[in-house]
Amino acid sequence: MNIEEGKKILAVIVGALLNAIAMNFFLIPAKVYASGFAGVAQLLSSIIGSFTSYTLSTGILIFLLNVPVAILAWKKVGKAFTFYSFLCVALMSLFMEIIPIYQFSPDIILNAVFGGVIAAVGVGITLKYGASTGGMDIVAMILSRMKDKPIGTYLFAMNGAIIVTAGILYGPEKSLYTLVALYVTTRVIDAIHTRHEKLTVFIVTQKAEVLKEAIHAKLVRGITMMPAKGAFTNEDKDMMMMVITRYELYDLIHIIKEVDPKAFTNIVETTNVFGFFRKD
Template identity: 30%
Template sequence: MLTKKNQNTSTCLKNPKNGNTISLKLRIRNFIFISFAAVIMALNIKIFVRNANTFPGGATGLTLLIQQIFWRFFNIKVSYTIINLLINAIPVYIGFRYIGKHFTILSVYMIIVTSVLTDLLPAIKITDDILLLVVFGGIINGVAISICLLSGATSGGTDFISIFISERKGIDSFNIILGFNTVILTIAGFLFGWDKAMYSIVFQFISTQVLHLLYRKYQETTLFIVTNKPREVVETIATISGHSSTILEGEGSYEHCERNVVYSVISSQESSHVVKAVKTTDPKAFVNVMRTQQVQGRFYRPKEY
């Protein structure tokens, strides 16, 4: 155990990470993963979403809702691609204006490929059990969106808005978008039956939970590291995450010898990489990782490129 003795001034380091410098290898890798995510999402729509007659929320849910309205009430079959691109026009503008051009270009690619494949792929039926379709459809949807986000893009629609809010407010806003999607599902309930709307809420909830599990950029983690190499540990944290740290001087309660504690708050998405690097820097370091509920003050968050 350590008791706080006194606190040094926060170690000031320039951020060594350059979010605008991306290697060609990384760009190619991201392009491949985004293409894979687009195929998964299109297949998910054709196999799970449409067979369950659910509306997953966001731009996808709104597109499917408009398609259903045109078909049910006007007997007109409207292209998924056309509707989805029109709906994404404003979110794409928000992406270009406030999030990042390269990020938005990759997202537009994701939107176009997903839309075209959704129109071209044949419908595939694997089960009549709506609950199974909803549960597995929600899981697959969350996985596809997570792959997309981790590869430097988004599936479009409300994802742009949620990222914009998260960048501005520094919070995880995907639950806010879940509330927004409830409006779409309410309209679907009035028009096509409340059972479809309730199944859609389950779908969206499962998808959001999977997204929280796999994509943790807007969740923070606090590190307390007891080490005999505080400067090296601070450098390691800054190199990997871009975050500075505070070095605390303490005293071991058993041996009554001086100990150094490095305190830092980083993104949960980076925590496993940082901890591994810290243990490499100082194999004898004692690392305490804690979930952070809220951070007030200057907290560096790398921008989307």
């Protein structure tokens, strides 16, 4: 195991632990729902407990919901990303089973805000090191590889369904507090990493050919090459432009640092893409 893999595994462990703490100490006791698969698992656990004689914990449901998605991602996305993402899911489920459900405060606003912030820090750290917390992040990666369309609609639909269902089952206040938690989570993730699914990267380098080969060996992305000249040095260089997903940002930065640490890199958030996005 090299240093980079060690950092990634540590980030996955920390991200899983923070998400488990957010769920068991803040969101679950207050019946405030998380986003994505975690929120779906919370709702299913509540519904099963309320309308049947059986109980199934949120942690186990999160794990079960992610199994089929991980199998699909293994085939469609890539083994490394899927492995670290599913490891995060498995550890989160394990931590949620080990850590007791405990309410620090009866104030539902405090639970919504702190739960959202802690979960977002966990997600942001995991994304920053090239993995994810599973669920909709894996679905997003699959969709980004299968079709060049934004997944905001899917995320909005799932989170909207969670908010509406929570309001129907437990009153409109639960929907509003869940909305607060989702907003806080989104803003914090945006501050730590990026919430944009696609990013445009401009790289000015004197090692364009070597860097191109290194990028193509790791990422399935097209690159546009343009001649460039340094204004102060008058040195001939190349500018490489490419569009990536946020899940590939960590790998790309690592490749650039390895091949050409002196390269100038500018990363711009991309709202939409027209034309041929994939390399294959």
